[in-house]
Amino acid sequence: DGGITQSPKYLFRKEGQNVTLSCEQNLNHDAMYWYRQDPGQGLRLIYYSQIVNDFQKGDIAEGYSVSREKKESFPLTVTSAQKNPTAFYLCASSGLADADTQYFGPGTRLTVL
Amino acid sequence: GQNIDQPTEMTATEGAIVQINCTYQTSGFNGLFWYQQHAGEAPTFLSYNVLDGLEEKGRFSSFLSRSKGYSYLLLKELQMKDSASYLCAVMDSNYQLIWGAGTKLIIKP
Numbered sequence: 001d002g003g004i005t006q007s008p009k010y011l012f013r014k015e016g017q018n019v020t021l022s023c024e025q026n027l028n029h030d031a032m033y034w035y036r037q038d039p040g041q042g043l044r045l046i047y048y049s050q051i052v053n054d055f056q057k058g059d060i061a062e063g064y065s066v067s068r069e070k071k072e073s074f075p076l077t078v079t080s081a082q083k084n085p086t087a088f089y090l091c092a093s094s095g096l097a098d099a100d101t102q103y104f105g106p107g108t109r110l111t112v113l
Numbered sequence: 114g115q116n117i118d119q120p121t122e123m124t125a126t127e128g129a130i131v132q133i134n135c136t137y138q139t140s141g142f143n144g145l146f147w148y149q150q151h152a153g154e155a156p157t158f159l160s161y162n163v164l165d166g167l168e169e170k171g172r173f174s175s176f177l178s179r180s181k182g183y184s185y186l187l188l189k190e191l192q193m194k195d196s197a198s199y200l201c202a203v204m205d206s207n208y209q210l211i212w213g214a215g216t217k218l219i220i221k222p
Contacts, residue, residue, distance in 0.1 A: 040121075040214055041214055042117065042200070042202075042211070042212030042213050042214045042215070043156075043200070043202075043210075043212040044212075045209065045210075058209075088153075090155060090156070099143050099144045099161070099163065099204050099208065101146070101158050101161060102158075102210065103158065104155035104156050104157070105155060106154065106155050107153075107154070107155055109153075
C-alpha cells in the first residue's frame with residue numbers, strides 16, 4: 001500500500017523549543033517537498049530535495065532545517081528561530097520528470113503555545 | 114511578481130454544475146494543476162493541463178487558455194462530498210509550483 005505518511009497529526013510545543021516533523025514515502029519518488037499552509041493563503045514551499053544528501057531552500061526557509069539521509073525520509077525541524085510556527089505542514093513527493101505530479105501526506109498541525 | 118487568483122468561496126446546490134475559475138501571472142508556464150482538499154486533510158490531485166483545451170475526467174473537467182492565463186474546473190452532478198477547497202497551482206519556468214489560496218466550495222441540499 002504505497003503512500004506518504006506524516007507524524008504526528010497534531011503537535012503542541014512551547015515557545016523556544018525545536019520540534020521535528022516526520023515524513024516518509026514508499027512511492028520510490030526521488031523528489032520530496034515541505035509546504036506550510038496558513039488560512040487564506042496558498043501553500044508556501046519551505047524546502048525541497050531532489051536527491052539523497054541534497055536539498056534546496058524554498059520561499060520561506062528561515063527558521064526551518066531539513067535532512068535527506070534516505071530516499072524515503074525527509075524530516076523537517078521547526079526551530080525556535082521561526083517567528084510564527086503555528087501552521088499546517090504538508091509533505092509531498094514526486095518523480096523527477098519535469099512537471100511530475102506531487103502527492104501529499106496527511107499533514108501535521110503544529111501549535112505553539 | 115507571480116500571482117494566482119481564484120474566488121475565496123462559492124456555494125452551489127446538490128445535483129447542479131459549478132465552475133471554479135483561476136487566473137494566473139507567472140514566470141513561465143509548465144502546466145496547471147487542480148487539487149481537492151477537504152478540511153484538515155491533504156490535497157489530492159484532480160487534473161493537469163499543459164495544452165489549451167478541455168480535459169474531462171468523469172464528473173470533473175478542467176479547461177486551460179494559456180494566452181489568457183486562465184483555467185477553470187467544472188464539477189457536474191454535484192454531491193455533498195464535493196464540499197471542499199479546490200486549489201489551483203501553476204508550475205513556473207523553474208518547475209516550482211505556485212499556489213492559489215484555494216476556493217472553498219459549499220454544497221447545499
